[in-house]
Amino acid sequence: MPANQEAREVVGDYKAGWHDPENSTIRFDFGLSEEVVREISALKGEPEWMTDIRVKAYQHFVERPMPTWGNTPTLESIDFDKICYFLRSSQATEKDWDDVPEDIRNTFDRLGIPEAEQKWLSGVTAQYESEAVYHSIREDLEKQGVIFLDMDSGLREHPEIIRKWFCSVVPLTDNKFAALNTAVWSGGSFIYVPKGVHVEMPVQAYFRINAKNMGQFERTLIIADEGSSIHYVEGCTAPTYSTDSLHSAVVELIALPGAHIRYSTVQNWSANVYNLVTKRGIAHEDSKIEWVDGNIGSKLTMKYPSVILKGEGSHAEVISVAYSGEGQHQDAGAKIYHLASNTTSKILSKSISKNGGRGTYRGLVKVSPKAENCKLNVVCDALILDEDSRSDTYPTMEVANPTAHCEHEASVSKVSDNQLFYLMSRGHSEEEALAMIVNGFFEPFTRELPMEYAVELNQLMALEMEGSIG
Amino acid sequence: MGSGESDIEALLEIRNLHAGIDDTQILKGIDLSIAPGEIHAIMGRNGSGKTTAANIIMGHPDFEVEEGDVLLSGENLLDLEPWERAREGVFLSFQYPQAVPGLQVGNFLRKSVASIRGEEAAKGADFRRELNEAMDTLDIPRNFLSRYVNDGFSGGEKKRFEILQLQLLRPKLAILDETDSGLDIDGIKTVAAGVNAAIRGTESAALIITHYSRILEHVRPDKVHVLIDGRIVATGGPELATELEENGYDWIEGRVGAESVA
Numbered sequence A: 001m002p003a004n005q006e007a008r009e010v011v012g013d014y015k016a017g018w019h020d021p022e023n024s025t026i027r028f029d030f031g032l033s034e035e036v037v038r039e040i041s042a043l044k045g046e047p048e049w050m051t052d053i054r055v056k057a058y059q060h061f062v063e064r065p066m067p068t069w070g071n072t073p074t075l076e077s078i079d080f081d082k083i084c085y086f087l088r089s090s091q092a093t094e095k096d097w098d099d100v101p102e103d104i105r106n107t108f109d110r111l112g113i114p115e116a117e118q119k120w121l122s123g124v125t126a127q128y129e130s131e132a133v134y135h136s137i138r139e140d141l142e143k144q145g146v147i148f149l150d151m152d153s154g155l156r157e158h159p160e161i162i163r164k165w166f167c168s169v170v171p172l173t174d175n176k177f178a179a180l181n182t183a184v185w186s187g188g189s190f191i192y193v194p195k196g197v198h199v200e201m202p203v204q205a206y207f208r209i210n211a212k213n214m215g216q217f218e219r220t221l222i223i224a225d226e227g228s229s230i231h232y233v234e235g236c237t238a239p240t241y242s243t244d245s246l247h248s249a250v251v252e253l254i255a256l257p258g259a260h261i262r263y264s265t266v267q268n269w270s271a272n273v274y275n276l277v278t279k280r281g282i283a284h285e286d287s288k289i290e291w292v293d294g295n296i297g298s299k300l301t302m303k304y305p306s307v308i309l310k311g312e313g314s315h316a317e318v319i320s321v322a323y324s325g326e327g328q329h330q331d332a333g334a335k336i337y338h339l340a341s342n343t344t345s346k347i348l349s350k351s352i353s354k355n356g357g358r359g360t361y362r363g364l365v366k367v368s369p370k371a372e373n374c375k376l377n378v379v380c381d382a383l384i385l386d387e388d389s390r391s392d393t394y395p396t397m398e399v400a401n402p403t404a405h406c407e408h409e410a411s412v413s414k415v416s417d418n419q420l421f422y423l424m425s426r427g428h429s430e431e432e433a434l435a436m437i438v439n440g441f442f443e444p445f446t447r448e449l450p451m452e453y454a455v456e457l458n459q460l461m462a463l464e465m466e467g468s469i470g
Numbered sequence B: 001m002g003s004g005e006s007d008i009e010a011l012l013e014i015r016n017l018h019a020g021i022d023d024t025q026i027l028k029g030i031d032l033s034i035a036p037g038e039i040h041a042i043m044g045r046n047g048s049g050k051t052t053a054a055n056i057i058m059g060h061p062d063f064e065v066e067e068g069d070v071l072l073s074g075e076n077l078l079d080l081e082p083w084e085r086a087r088e089g090v091f092l093s094f095q096y097p098q099a100v101p102g103l104q105v106g107n108f109l110r111k112s113v114a115s116i117r118g119e120e121a122a123k124g125a126d127f128r129r130e131l132n133e134a135m136d137t138l139d140i141p142r143n144f145l146s147r148y149v150n151d152g153f154s155g156g157e158k159k160r161f162e163i164l165q166l167q168l169l170r171p172k173l174a175i176l177d178e179t180d181s182g183l184d185i186d187g188i189k190t191v192a193a194g195v196n197a198a199i200r201g202t203e204s205a206a207l208i209i210t211h212y213s214r215i216l217e218h219v220r221p222d223k224v225h226v227l228i229d230g231r232i233v234a235t236g237g238p239e240l241a242t243e244l245e246e247n248g249y250d251w252i253e254g255r256v257g258a259e260s261v262a
Ligand SMILES: Nc1ncnc2c1ncn2[C@@H]1O[C@H](COP(=O)(O)OP(=O)(O)OP(=O)(O)O)[C@@H](O)[C@H]1O
Pocket: B021, B026, B044, B045, B046, B047, B048, B049, B050, B051, B052, B053, B062, B095
């Protein structure tokens, strides 16, 4: 099949789905049952083994109680019967621009995002312009033998690879929300990087492969074969408006010996969203997995990117920032499991809370008895911008091997009047001064991002600081 | 203003300034007038109110002005926010410059110049040349541009960085609060040269707060004021600084006491 034809197939849904008013939408009624799960699988024409996984996952989801830790009252307020679990056509995403809340449209304007892009970002329309860009990048990747598909196409075209790795990092029994995702997943990315291939440019889900990627239950699987490397970037700093209140994604990463995966996320959900995501990677010998994770907005985020250091000499890094404003709770952190000797890990977590927002760092670093000479470093810093806001830290270290070298630092700070005054004396308004301090606080994260994301994040935080004085 | 008889309008005019924090009065009636092109010095014991006076001129929100006026070229400063005063041309070199982790020096300087001198002044090759030259004369290594503002700077580095900002921001009124403390001998000369270049023969003015006569040997202030317990008790020429250094504050207090009795 010629490359361009294939590419059109992948992105083709835009044209069919988003433009043709006749296009029929298969939309399940609200609520979930085994029947619905089977139907989703049948509609997608999936192999039986996938149907079985979905059904098992569904059963586990039903049996599994809600987590008894974290922000339980907010979690309990999720009404699973009010969620529609599957939208076949992307037409369903064709919302009316007028329905997008005013404040979000204003934010788009002030971030300087053109209207066409605004509409796309808020799920109102497809971004046709991106097809060409996407296509040329895909061609480049194809030449190197890299597979970069949406998960549904991946399953159709490479079932053998997916069968081997799917649920190998996040088993369907891992947690209630991972089980839910496994039962009803749709969209997400599938990437395979062959041995020794280095993907030079960050691969961005920015110009989405396909509207499905925006789904509530994305499933992403990235396999970096021996000695290969890839940097994957997802999300954007513009507010992602969603009428679907539950987003529960699962991301699985596999770094085979000597491989390097970096997975960067910047997400800015609207304030009605529960963002409950399971992200985990397995690192084989001498490989490296890095999560660079920025969480802004949402009602409740629970997200603890994790790495299982399975192979000797492997390295894990989790750099995350969280910003919670009014009515928001970011419960985020990291989990690292040192299962092999000479493994190293680094966690840097930064959180800002404002206007009654709440930031929680929840981290776990485990060293197994057999793992010799491990090194772990955990730093978590919180910045609280006013009296109403809150920050909690739950760092857990379970070190079962005495040769481990552990470092842990935590700080909670406030913006001092003298710091603000110093910046104001250089001609910066109080809001600008606050934005400088806040962006400086996030800088160790921001500098890890591709340039355009870094610039946008700084602008976004400056906007967030407006009207916060007085 | 408008009295008709005053020859030159003062650049900085402080009249009967009473100010404090919470319920404590710190400044108890200060009068001070600095003409364009002049450099004045203020000396005084620890805790006498020098930094407070500087903070109040710059507009620190923690202090309360109970009485009096502060005018810049005849314009009332007290109603302006600190950043507005900065844009009007007031600059303060801090006794204790604040660190802002994560804020890169280069970025900060560009933004500050843009905000005070306008976007155009902070753009392109001209700005970069100006910046490089200023850093060279102050012996600030170029790699400071990517360091974080005052974060981990040594005492002297902080002071040089304040003067770098002074040079780039080109204020009408520069207040230097103990910029010479913590500087080595060459640093003091460099700073003095910077101040002379910025003020002498211009319409700008400077107020130098110091404990030592050394910097004043290089700057030759037009007037030296002595601040004791929130009041200016003596004013003289540069020789007053040397006398004060030799004889101490008790001497000046004794002198003032004698005068007021007489
Ligand atoms: N923020 C503040 N809160 C309470 N008291 C203050 C504050 N700032 C200044 N003061 C008090 O006001 C008085 C004057 O302080 P200021 O810093 O102006 O002195 P200074 O003349 O600059 O002294 P130094 O030579 O030690 O720098 C001191 O007694 C000080 O403790």
